[in-house]
Amino acid sequence: MAAGRDNLGGRSDAAAPAAIELRGISKAFGPVQANRNIDLCVPKGTIHGIIGENGAGKSTLMSILYGFYKPDAGEILVDGRPITIADSQTAIRAGIGMVFQHFKLVQNFTVLENIILGAEEGAMLRPSLSKARGVLKQLAAEYQLNVDPDATIESLSVGHQQRVEILKALYRQAEILILDEPTGVLTPAEADHLFRILEGLRDEGKTIILITHKLREIIEITDNVSVMRRGEMVASVRTRDTSPEELAELMVGRKVLLNVDKQPARPRAPVLEVRDLRMVDDEGVERLRGVSFDIRAGEILGLAGVSGNGQTQLLEILGGYPKKGARVGGEVRMNGRPLPLSGSKCNAGQRRRDGIGHIPEDRQVEGLIMDFAAWENVAFGWQDAPEFNKGWLMDNTAIRADAAEKMERFDVRPRDPNLAARNFSGGNQQKIVVAREIERNPDLLLIGQPTRGVDIGAIEFIHKRIVELRDAGKAILLVSVELDEILSLSDRVAVMFDGCIMGERLPDQTTTGELGLLMAGVTDADAPATAGIPPEDQHPEERA
Amino acid sequence: MDKMPKWADVILTPLISLVLAMGISALVILAIGESPWVALTTMVEGALGSSYGWGFTLYYATNFIFTGLAVAVAYHASLFNIGGEGQAAMGGLGVALVLLNIPLPHWALALPVAMVGAALFGAAWAFIPAILQAKRGSHIVITTIMFNFIAAALLNYVLVNILRPVGSMDPASARFPEQTNLPALTDLFAAIGIEWGRNTPANITFFIALAACLLVWVLIWRTRLGFEIRALGKSEPGAVYAGINPVRITVIAMLISGGLAGLMAINNVMGESERLVLNAVEGAGFIGIAVALMGRNHPFGILLAALLFGFLYQGGGELALWTSIPRELIVVIQALVILFTGALDNMVRMPLERLFLSRRRTGGA
């Protein structure tokens, strides 16, 4: 374990002092030891990756560095000088900036207001705002971080929200920038763009710490990488001296299959037929502009696209709960029978009875009740199911047994059905949702962002289960912003843009580059011809 | 996983908080020049020292159980029902209308019918705020506050102009027919040959309240409806994803809540005064908020909190009756108990947790 530690030349490369050095950091949350005696050295002017399973303690470590949490023990050195980081103010003054995994933005404030918050010039807002506007323009030009300074955060896409977080740090003239899973919500293009920015920052001499679950990104852009497992730092290596396989093994403690191992699909009769689906939301915005596609039994249709292009609305409608006040048109058939798209028959419970399972995009807001125990969450959404009910009462014994079994099968850790969902790490939360929906054996499974923020060990597992379900002859709609995921899981790939399906491809006959273009709204007509299947049910002309 | 053993969390913490509250109360009593010891013994003696004291303590507790449960059920759906006062008052009206207008030969028959009347009226009074919240987004806190006032006005009118017997000075209804009077706990004990709590208002409604605790517990934690109520209370988008209709659940939760508040009338109107008087609720609706919050919205906690408040009410009454300590002292003691056990509980819990954690660490190492 300790072997890896000396691989890094940070301290011995005495030329420049390390930008950050952590010595013996420990942190416990009550009985949970999140960080145990951690050493870390980040040389100045480098990009340093940190990887580890869900719950390994990465975010905690970085939050300590940023003064968000106070360590129980240990020492922090910035530019070789020991400092006590009592709060984020100290960290900011020491030149540290952090982009949190869950953004710390005020949703109904404008971009500008968020940027100046805590870094105002004086007691009045106006001078601060106008100064920030100028600086923002400059930063935007310098790093291509364009955002509308007057837009409210809630009106921005996640990608843009992240830009705001980065701008916030830059505005505070951070020399050391910590990014906690920044690419989890970005499209490949956005991620690429982010990496160019990070490289630019590094070239200016800034230091960057990057937490990610994506080994490809580590290999692509970091100089050094540290691996955490169960609260401990298990290795720190030069990136060029390692490989994804080795990192994965360090992380998980066993060999991990990085690619999905699946047989070609054997699709049968169509299960879901969507025809000309349209939706206008309560604010009058057209979210879906005539979407049509089929999914057959035994196949996975991957739906790629930048988030915010109608996928959410599509999943909600198919899931039986279009947003309040929305107007929905078009036709959806399930096993040949039309599904109601509005009215009282259109609800999520009825959809489940019709054989539709749904892994929602946001596990914390929709998929789980965070304060419910794990076992209750296993019945969540299926509370009507006969096997969970005994006459008037719910059969809690049965639900518990079922939960224990599912947690066992899906290796949810810790395996304690009484623990509230909130107390599981993101990956394990996701496993609970996946277990619940897949084990129902639905004819059609809707999946939104199945592996967002999930570590590679868990991803491998979840992907395997999805493929198994397909092989059992079920139809699957997979919505993901991860092109890698889409390409490795899907049997067919459709790309959504601005409420339309831009085109359909076979995964082995397309490239991320081509899909990226479609995701950016470049229609088939403009795109370079590829060997795709001809688009059947799409209406690109509607976009005008 | 837990930071400290469960017993310490659910027993030790409140106990220490209670002691703290009592300590400060003692200081207050000293400050007004009275003896805390006398006050304490008077209260304990008066409320718990005799079957007589218990007869009152249980009577008050019964009221608070109903209003506490009412607040709790709504709270689980994340609805803050401040309207218990009005709903309980309307429940009283329901009881009075039923008992005065339907000839019922025996209390055993009158009881269920009156319960229906009480629950229906209470629920009806909660229905409008509920539907306005669910359909129009009108904030339930405002509407229930307003409905308390409206209920008071309505009752004032009905009692003075409709239900008041001719020539009576008292804005109160006529007495309910003799045969519908509920047996007091005294009578039940007498039936098995024990003299207990003579002339106290505690009546069989207490058992209904206990049953209500149990039923609410079953409802919230054992039924699908309870599951749906809790899910909606924790996350509306989650509930919608799970096929739960927020409008339906909001309305049902409030109907149950209002019904429970209304049922309180069985105790005070049917069981105690045996007629409907103005302001029969006497703030029990508001105390229900404190009881529910202190009981952590769990029926068992509510039962304990209601008993505690029953004790404070009766003990405080005795204090006012037999010492020169003003009755307002009790309000202060209630406030301190609520404050320390309900709002400042972390003041006790945090150090305790640290203590247990360090003990475990040293023990484990």
Place this chain on the structure above:
Amino acid sequence: DPALIFDLGGKFDKSFNEAAYMGAQRWVEETGGSYRELEMQSEAQREQALRRLAESGSNPIVMTGFAFGDVLSQVAGDYPDTKFAIIDMVVEAPNVQSVVFTEEQGSYLAGVMAAMASESDTVGFIGGMDIPLIHKFECGFAQGFKSVKPEGQVLINYTGTTPAAWNDPVKGGELARAQISQGADVIYAAAGGTGIGVLQAAADEGILSIGVDSNQNMLHPGKVLTSMVKQVDNAVYDAFMAGTDLEPGIKVMDLEAGGVDVAIDENNQELITPEMQAAVDEAKAAITSGEVEVHDYMTDNTCPAT
């Protein structure tokens, strides 16, 4: 020892209960005796208080307020050796004295005085809650006023519908101002603690007010026209004096018996013109002789004068 039980308003309500308290105090001063007193906190306590006092040997037991009526009628029979006195309510029992006041008569006098003092021919009445007892005051007042100024106007407001109505001087003040804006220049308040606000607003606005129950003339010397005093203190005093010999039955404390009156003292002397005094005396005489019959709202729930 005798005992005194106050109604929910509490003993220092500046009017009704306080008058009872004063009576008991007077008895203490004169006889040097001691007595027990209790303040109610809830409805359920009424019975408790009565029984506990009776069982602990207090005799007689005096209670203020109609709200005790129902309970007393249940309890009195259980303690035949104890004497009870209830104020403002009739309870038929061999050991109960029911003391009732003819508030309408006192209010009638107040109405007469208000009419004579009013220049605008408009006066106001502000009641606490809209309940029969308060209508008794209102109706007598209106009748007295109309007897002098038949064409005049009586403005009537009630403070509220919850117990807070008795303790809301702010609202009382605003109601008074509202009546003043409609021309009232004498306002009669029968609203407990709310009345304090009425009297205050009247004094602030430079018009006259009339207090109730206790003598409230000294609250704003020279600005309170008079107070319709209800000699609850006398009733309590008498009961205490009578001790165990308290006579059961209905004791009507009317004008003739000195049960109700309008207070004239050094605080309002200036305001009382000779004509006013004469008119009051005349009205008193007429009422006592039966020549004028003041309508009691309670008899038929109506008020011919309004």
Place this chain on the structure above:
Amino acid sequence: MNLKDSFIAIIVLAICILWALADGPAAQQGIGSALRLMTPLLLACLAGLYSERAGVFDIGLEGKMLMAAFTSASVAFLTGSAWLGLAAGIAGALVLSLIHGLASITFKGNQLISGVAINFLASGLTVLVGQNAFGLGGRTPSLTGAGRFNPITLPFADAVRDMPVLGPIYSGLVSGHTILVYVAFALVPLTWWVLFRTRFGLRLRAVGENPASVDTAGVSVTRLRYAAVAICGVLTGIAGAYLATALSAGFVKEMTAGRGFIALAALIFAKWRPWQALFATFLFGLLEAIANLYPNLDLGFVTVPSMFMNALPYILTVVILAGFVGRAVPPRAGGEPYVKER
């Protein structure tokens, strides 16, 4: 500002104008009465606004006002100075605010419970201490002279009295209130300015929406929330002092009579915004003034009983709320203590 947000303002102004056209003098008195009645509501409402905008819910407004009414009346009586009374009122409410802060900020307790406790505490303590000090059953002796805030006549009020329109409005409505009324009204633009134009306001709003954003920006959540809670104490203090030393002349037990709850309702009504708070509380004041002026509405065939006229403000509130004012979204982090480590 969209139409829905200004609905209360439109309704209120429409009522005023229609009333003035129908019956000028009555309207003048009624609106004046409304101004007085709304002042404590407005102060309490703004107090709640600061607290709740910072994420600390406060159903203890009633208790704080009551405490302030008591302390201000007591001190005003003892010293004969309304200003010292005001200071004491503020101090009294501040103490309760600090208890609320301690419970809900430092010890991360339940804010609703703390508020309930504070209401009880004030209701008991005022009478207990008052009885002990003055022996009047919790009442304080009446205030006279400089012990009260007296109405002040604004400059030129007499000069313009007879001018049409302006005269009645300026001399009859604007002039002739106590200083605290002007303070309350001045607080509306001030609050708006503080909230939306200053650094403090930005941080305050942020801490009520997402405390973590403030924390990670290097600003103390605790300190901000305490500041908000303290401002809430100051404003409820003024409200209580206004009740006891300006509108009436002394303290009477429970004299707030539910105004704290009405202020809370107004705050939600106003969607936690200062200008809307002004109009929401004005609406309550106006409805009450109308009910006061027309206590026996005679509809010809039937006379509406006084009870219903008394309840009219509450009924109309529900109607307006249901009919015109949309969903009120509270500050997102409201009611939740800021807990970093579970």
